[in-house]
Amino acid sequence: MTADPKGVLTGVHFLDGDHAACEGALAAGCRFVAGYPITPSTEVVERFAQRIPMVGGLFIQMEDELAASIAIQGAAWGGRKVMTVTSGPGLSLMMEHLGLAAITETPCVFIDVQRGGPSTGLPTLPAQADMMQVKWGSHGDYEIIALCPDSPQECFDLTIRAFNLAEQWRVPVFLMMDEVVGHMTERVVIPAAEDIEITDRRWTDKAPGTYRPFDVGPDGIPDMVKAGQGHRIHVTGLTHDERGWPAMNPRQQDKLVRRLTGKIRDNADVLTDIREENCEDADVIVVSYGITSRVATAAIQQARDQGLKVGHARLVVTWPFPATRIAQLASRCKAMVVPELNLGQMVHEVSRAVAGRVPVRLVDHAGGTVHDPQVILDRILEAAR
């Protein structure tokens, strides 16, 4: 189906990434946002609070991020497309409800506008240091999907995709922004509503009495209902059976957790989105994501100007990690360089996929600003030797 025109601000705009992400959510059909103010993400919900009364929906500022991250789940079971928005300290508070969304298979979108940490860290300055937290920060085994925009345009585009993926796979989906991409203002083109593809919720066609909330078909993903339709569903954070009833034993735990993780892990290749440039004959491939891709592009250009064969693999989807494709790329280059605004997070995933085929060099940064392209260039030159 296509977007509801009510939420789509068709036209060419000059927007920052936070505002563009908000427009993406409205275009995707999000009509319920719960949030809590936190720099540098607040502009997303400020714009939503301003826009939503004219679109039909609501925003509620909750008392903390724990509340925001579970209010959206109540709203999802009430039938809405939902989102919450935060940054580091708020993300830490949301970890318990990330797990709840994973085990109850509640479609929801989290936007994390990353800032320097740990703790209060650098509230107004960028980092990419939450990459592992979203994947591993909630207890237990679970899977998510994470998308990394490198421009306000992508903040718009990928927010729509985040909603579509959340509905399709019934997992929490993260838009991993950072302070720079959130506050950078650029041209954003918002298409006509009929040109925006929207994935609707997987509503069941079963009648009350025959529907079981966690019964799955061959794709391992259950169809959904909303409260108030007579199905009398039970939804619990406990390990549950197909009826949704608690079933706390090793056999059901194994069955449920393997299905919850398998529906993403087994489809990592389907979900892969890598933008590759000049990788075919590259000696060195720079693997980057988010804002760091923009900086890496400058360094790669300088290296190519010096006659080096340098390619660029930009990860749009970081979770599930595109291990298959990274391994393929590693089999045809001599080295990989991974710049990121942290002291080494996604580089470990790259190394795991590369499995010793070629050296993998991290260009780390503790955050607070973006890399100096020269530092990335130096590492490319070292790698090319």
Added chain:
Amino acid sequence: MSGTTNDDLDLSHLPPMDNPVMPYLRKERIPHIWCPGCGIGTTVNCFTRALDEAAQDLDRLAIVSGIGCTGRVAGYLNLDSFHTTHGRAIPFATGLKLANPDLNVVVYSGDGDLFAIGGNHFLHAARRNMDLMVVCVNNFTYGMTGGQVAPTTPLGASQTTMPYGNFENPASLPFLADAAGATYVARWTVFHVRQLTRCFKDALGRKGFRFIEILAPCPTLFLRRNRLGDGVDMVRQYKERSVVRNGADTKEVGLGLAGEIVVGTFVERERPTWLDAMNDHLGKVLGDRYQRYGG
């Protein structure tokens, strides 16, 4: 018929009768997890009788629980039911209610869940006058985890994490609810099954943030440790110590290990709900541009 017992009656010609509350329960999930003498089941019995008497449309009723012994209530009721995380039933219920305002949403949880880990959510939902009915079964302890001190544990009572007796001042739940702006505040005990059933029925038919505290015995982890007898002994205490005082000043209804237990309907007030306030306000400010929210 004096001297005749049920054993003497031949009832075989009568059709078998189900307990009238069975249609409201998920029969296949019985037996429940609660201990003999626990008061939670009694509250559920009253709740289901109230549903029966109120002729509530069950498809339009949802129940949300947190974590703990009372947190298991949602799973036994044959309604749309949600067993959420510890302390967060109220914000989940807030999202559910706002997403689908046609639902009557009931939060049913324990004192530790709603007032320790979830205390902040309680205060803000009451302040906003979120249209929720919140039922707190107060057994003065953390039952599920083995009898630790709760924000309601009376001074002097022994708990596993207050092994020399509790020296923390307990919260008076009706006082908190009143101060935070709840539109309906009542307290009963599991002795008061008729009053409680009426109270549930009354509250189900109202709007706004409604709060019902129910005192209930936890024989396994509170009574035994404090040598207070069994569940029946406690219900006898409820009978003897309770004083019905409707409209009582909530400042005056605090609880101790001994002394008066003030019960009744303490607060009934009218305030616009969060959703009505939003619709009225935005309608006034934005005029025709506002897309009125509902359903």
